[in-house]
Amino acid sequence: ETTEDLDIAEACDFVTRNTAKMSKRARRRSGGWLVACNETGAVIGFQEFFGGESLTQRAAFVSTLVHKYDSIITTICHDDSCHLRRFMDRWFSSIPRLCFPQTHYVLDRFHARTHTDKWCQTNCSPNTEINRPRLDKVNSSACEILFAWFSGFKASFRHMGRLTGHFFVSEILLQRNDWHCNQTSRTETD
Secondary structure: OOHHHHHHHHOOOOOOOOOOOOOOOOOOOEEEEEEEEOOOOOEEEEEEEEOOOOHHHHHHHHHHHHHHOOOOOOEEEEOOHHHHHHHHHHHOOOOHHHOOOOOEEEEOHHHHOOOOOHHHHHHOOOOOOOOOHHHOOOOOOHHHHHHHHHHOOHHHHOOOOHHHHHHHHHHHHHHHHHHHHHHHHHHHHO
C-alpha cells in the first residue's frame, strides 16, 4: 500500500482516489481540522484532514455527521456549500439522505456575498425563498467565531505527535462546549 492510499484511507476519502488533492509523499502531514458546530456554536464533530482541505474529505466529514445525527441535521451551512452540494449530489447519489433535497446545502451569510455564480445564487444563497426560513434563527457565523477561537491553538497542536494532538484537540473542544453550555444556561436564566 502506498503512502497516498494510507493518507486517503486515514482521511476517510472513500469517494474516489482520483479526486483527492493529495500528492504522494513519504510522511503523512496533517492539514488541520474540520470542525462542525450547531446553530448556537456548540461543537458537534471534528476530524483531522490531510494535505489540502479537499471536497472528498469535507464530504466524508459531512457524511459522518449526517449519519450520526440523522434526524437532526437537515441543513449544512458552509462557506463553500455550492461546491459541496454539487459534489454530494454527484458522488453520493446512491445515498439520498446526503443529497438535496433531503439535506440542504446553504452558504453562510458572511461568505454568500462573494458567491456570484447564478447556480450558486439560485440554489445555495441564504436569501432564497427555500433557504431563508432554514437560517431564520441561526447564527450562520457561529462556526467562523468558533474557528477564530480554535485557530489560536494551531501553533500548539501542529507540532505534537498524532495521538497527543488528537487528545489535545478533543480536550479543548470539550472544554469549549462546557464553557458554551454554561454561557447558554446563564443567558437563559437572566
